[in-house]
Every structure is written in structure tokens, then in C-alpha cells.
Amino acid sequence: MAKGVVPRTARRIPDATIRRLPAYLRALEAEAGQRLTSAALGVLTGFSSEQVRKDLAYFGAFGTRGVGYPAQDLASEIRHILGLDRELKAALFGAGHLGTALARYVAATHRDVRIVAIFDPDPEKAGSEIAGTAVTSLVDLEGEVERLGVAVAILAVPEAAAEPLARRLAAVGVRGFLNFAPVMLSLPPALDGGPPITIHNIDLSIELQTLAYFVQVHETASV
Amino acid sequence: MAKGVVPRTARRIPDATIRRLPAYLRALEAEAGQRLTSAALGVLTGFSSEQVRKDLAYFGAFGTRGVGYPAQDLASEIRHILGLDRELKAALFGAGHLGTALARYVAATHRDVRIVAIFDPDPEKAGSEIAGTAVTSLVDLEGEVERLGVAVAILAVPEAAAEPLARRLAAVGVRGFLNFAPVMLSLPPALDGGPPITIHNIDLSIELQTLAYFVQVHETASV
Numbered sequence: 001m002a003k004g005v006v007p008r009t010a011r012r013i014p015d016a017t018i019r020r021l022p023a024y025l026r027a028l029e030a031e032a033g034q035r036l037t038s039a040a041l042g043v044l045t046g047f048s049s050e051q052v053r054k055d056l057a058y059f060g061a062f063g064t065r066g067v068g069y070p071a072q073d074l075a076s077e078i079r080h081i082l083g084l085d086r087e088l089k090a091a092l093f094g095a096g097h098l099g100t101a102l103a104r105y106v107a108a109t110h111r112d113v114r115i116v117a118i119f120d121p122d123p124e125k126a127g128s129e130i131a132g133t134a135v136t137s138l139v140d141l142e143g144e145v146e147r148l149g150v151a152v153a154i155l156a157v158p159e160a161a162a163e164p165l166a167r168r169l170a171a172v173g174v175r176g177f178l179n180f181a182p183v184m185l186s187l188p189p190a191l192d193g194g195p196p197i198t199i200h201n202i203d204l205s206i207e208l209q210t211l212a213y214f215v216q217v218h219e220t221a222s223v
Numbered sequence: 224m225a226k227g228v229v230p231r232t233a234r235r236i237p238d239a240t241i242r243r244l245p246a247y248l249r250a251l252e253a254e255a256g257q258r259l260t261s262a263a264l265g266v267l268t269g270f271s272s273e274q275v276r277k278d279l280a281y282f283g284a285f286g287t288r289g290v291g292y293p294a295q296d297l298a299s300e301i302r303h304i305l306g307l308d309r310e311l312k313a314a315l316f317g318a319g320h321l322g323t324a325l326a327r328y329v330a331a332t333h334r335d336v337r338i339v340a341i342f343d344p345d346p347e348k349a350g351s352e353i354a355g356t357a358v359t360s361l362v363d364l365e366g367e368v369e370r371l372g373v374a375v376a377i378l379a380v381p382e383a384a385a386e387p388l389a390r391r392l393a394a395v396g397v398r399g400f401l402n403f404a405p406v407m408l409s410l411p412p413a414l415d416g417g418p419p420i421t422i423h424n425i426d427l428s429i430e431l432q433t434l435a436y437f438v439q440v441h442e443t444a445s446v
Contacts, residue, residue, distance in 0.1 A: 018433055018436050018437075019429065019433050021432070021433075021436075022426075022428055022429040022432040022433060023407070023426075023429065025432070026405075026428070044407075045407065046407050046409070081436070082432050082433070082435055082436045083435045083436050083438070083439030084432060084435055086439070088431075088434075088435045088438070088439075090431075096324065097320045097321070097323040097324035097327070098320070098321070098324035098328075100320040101319065101320035101321035101324060101379075102427070104320070105321075105405075105427060106427075106431070109405065109428060110428070110431060112432070112435065113431050113432075113435065151438055152431075152434055152435075152438060175438050176434045176435075176437065176438040178430055178431065178434055182249075182328075182332065184246070184267075184268065184269050186269070198434060198437035198438055200430050200433070200434055202425060202427075202430060203245075203246075204325070204328060204329075204425075205245055205249070205332060205333070206242065206245040206246065207401055207423050207425060208311075208313075208329070208333060208336050208375075208401065209244070209245040209248070209305050209307060209335070209336075210241055210242050210244075210245060210305070210423070211311075211375055211399045211401055211421060211423055212305055212306045212307055212311045212335065212336065212375075212399075213241050213244075213304070213305045213306050214241075214399065214421035215306070215311070215374055215375060215398050215399040215421055216306035216309070216311075
């Protein structure tokens with residue numbers, strides 16, 4: 001391990017910091033072989049240099065003043081913290097336009113997340129392939145998910161289908177959900193002493209409606 | 224205006240509250256005709272009743288204890304605050320799978336946001352239609368955007384295309400960006416005294432990588 005990067009401690013890293021780590025990681029990987037100061041990493045990611053310094057200090061990464069962090073080593077450290085040094089097995093649900101776009105995106109960009117199965121109820125889609133993964137019917141959903149060891153489900157299904165599907169998946173041990181359906185999933189926090197469930201909702205309505213606010217508030221302010 | 228909902232003041236509403244308003248709005252619209260307490264609104268949206276009460280107080284909405292807020296009136300108030308009582312004109316860039324999914328989604332769910340144009344550089348796509356809107360080439364991009372009065376751009380384009388495109392659009396007055404390309408857009412904060420620019424990045428990498436963390440931390444914790 002390089003000088004200036006010491007092993008992380010058991011100290012709890014705040015969720016907000018965790019959410020910024022992927023942005024740091026992307027910038028560091030683009031600058032592999034360089035050293036980056038907090039200020040430079042701030043410019044590349046849009047965060048302040050104080051924010052960068054504070055975030056990295058949570059896992060014991062200390063840049064040398066004026067010299068900065070060795071990009072490659074800090075990137076490895078962040079990948080380890082995020083658990084990206086182990087492959088994460090994901091299943092995609094819904095092979096429509098959104099599902100297709102997501103499957104291609106993950107295949108093209110994520111060496112650390114692998115879509116091991118794509119499920120769609122449409123019998124005409126079963127047997128086709130998206131980004132190298134076959135589309136499967138829902139006939140033996142639970143069996144397939146258990147057999148493949150799926151840890152995370154990406155839901156690109158209609159609103160009404162999302163929650164019943166998520167409950168079936170949680171019951172067979174799926175612990176992470178990336179939900180694109182415009183509905184707030186409500187799942188039990190943990191099943192029978194099993195590991196807790198994490199849900200990330202990507203809600204386009206919320207993005208569009210808050211964007212409407214900011215655009216119009218600014219408009220008013222500038223009149 | 225209904226009892227219990229007084230006109231909003233000029234008091235600055237925090238961005239975090241603004242981001243929760245669409246969730247309240249969705250719940251209130253689903254319960255039109257009812258009265259909802261903070262606790263009920265909290266259950267429907269996943270926020271605590273204290274959070275709900277605090278957020279709504281920012282714009283002067285006070286529920287009557289035990290009786291709650293009239294859903295329809297509070298919904299109107301939130302729509303007004305978010306600027307959703309005026310139609311927001313959006314243009315979509317990129318008519319691939321993601322763009323197609325987004326256009327259909329917006330057409331199906333957003334009476335307040337209208338996609339007035341879809342642009343794609345592929346000459347084979349020009350002239351086709353997605354959810355009732357024609358796909359246009361980029362030949363007279365700036366002219367079309369100005370003519371149509373586009374306020375917001377939804378970018379479903381490849382990584383390398385996003386920033387040059389956003390700069391062209393900002394130069395002709397587009398003030399809001401919903402960016403799906405995996406790149407941090409860096410635009411000047413305001414052009415020549417014009418209104419500021421708001422960028423919302425929807426970054427699938429960040430969602431997947433933070434999900435990896437939470438799933439694996441929980442796994443470790445449960446061992």
C-alpha cells in the first residue's frame with residue numbers, strides 16, 4: 001500500500017460520503033499514474049477541496065500537502081471500501097426500452113457489477129439476448145435467482161409490478177434494489193433475522209419536478 | 224384557498240425540502256378528496272411525521288391536529304410552489320433505448336412537463352415518432368430550441384457528446400439539464416447576466432456502486 005494511504009479503520013463512514021466515493025473513484029481512475037491534491041480532485045468532481053479532504057480522512061487517506069494522493073492507490077482503496085473488488089451479481093427485471101438501455105450500460109461500463117440474468121414476462125422476448133445475457137421468462141423466478149446467487153435486482157418494470165416482484169425477490173435473499181418504477185417500495189427492513197434490505201429509488205418524476213422548480217425560481221429571480 | 228393552507232411566504236425553502244415535495248404531491252394526488260395527517264403522509268411517503276410537518280411549515284401549511292391537511296388543496300399548493308401549474312417545455316436528446324423509454328415515460332405521466340422536440344444525429348431516425356413527438360436531426364439545433372422555447376434539456380446521449388451539447392444549449396437559453404450521460408457536466412454558472420443553470424445528474428454508476436457498498440456492508444455485518 002502506498003505512502004499516504006493507510007488501511008481503513010472500522011470507523012463508520014457517513015452515507016453522504018459513501019455517495020461521493022464513486023465520483024472520486026471515476027476521477028482517480030481517469031488520472032491513474034498521477035498524484036492528485038484535494039483541490040485537483042475537487043475540480044474534477046465538483047466538490048470543494050475541504051469536502052474532499054474531509055471525506056477521504058474518514059478512511060484514513062491523508063494526502064501530503066502540495067503533493068497529494070497517489071491516484072491509483074487511492075482508487076484501489078475506494079474500490080475496496082465500496083466492495084467493488086468483488087463482483088456484484090445483479091438481475092435485471094423488464095426487457096423494455098429502459099431495461100435494454102440499462103443492460104447495455106452496465107455491460108459497457110461496470111466491470112464490478114455483472115448482470116447474470118434478465119427476466120421479462122413477455123414470451124416473445126424469452127430466448128432473445130441483450131448485451132450477451134439471455135432474457136428469461138418468470139416461470140422459475142425464485143429458483144433461478146437462488147441458483148445464480150443474485151445479490152441485487154434492477155427493476156425496470158411497470159409501477160404495479162414493482163412491489164410484488166420486490167417482495168418475492170426479498171423472500172429469496174435479494175438484498176439490494178435499484179428501482180426505476182415510479183413507486184416507493186415498501187419492504188420489511190429485514191426478513192427473519194436475515195441481512196437488511198437496501199433500496200435505491202431512481203425517480204424521474206422527482207427529478208423533473210424539482211428541476212421545474214429550480215428553473216422557474218431562477219426565472220422569477222432574474223426578472 | 225382552504226382552511227389550514229395559507230399562502231406561501233417569500234421565505235426560502237431548503238433544497239432538501241423541495242426534493243421531498245414531489246413525493247408528498249404524489250401521495251396527496253392519490254388521496255384527493257381526503258384529509259391527511261402528517262403521520263399518514265409520512266407513512267405514504269416513507270418520511271417521519273416530524274419531517275413532513277417541518278417541510279410543510281416552510282410554506283405555511285398547518286394541518287389541524289388530528290384532522291390533518293385537505294389533500295387536494297395541499298396538492299395544488301405544492302404544484303404551485305414547484306411551478307407545475309405552468310407547462311415546462313423540455314427537449315430530449317438521444318433517441319436510443321434510454322431516450323425512447325424517457326419520452327414514453329414523460330408522455331405517460333407528466334401533464335406538467337411536455338417534450339416538444341426529440342433530437343438525434345442518426346439520419347435514419349429523423350422523421351420517426353416517439354410517443355407522438357417527431358425525431359429531428361441536429362441540423363438547425365439552436366434555431367429549433369429557440370423557436371420552441373425549450374426551458375429544459377434531457378440528455379440521453381453518449382458520454383463524449385453531453386458537455387459540448389449542453390454548452391450549445393446553454394448558449395441559446397436552456398436553463399435546466401437532466402443529464403443521464405455518465406459525466407459531470409461543467410457549465411458556466413450563468414451566461415452574460417442570464418438566469419443561472421441547474422443541472423441534475425442521474426448517474427447510474429453512482430447508484431450501482433453505492434448499492435454495492437450497502438449490500439456488502441450489511442452482508443459483513445450479518446455474518
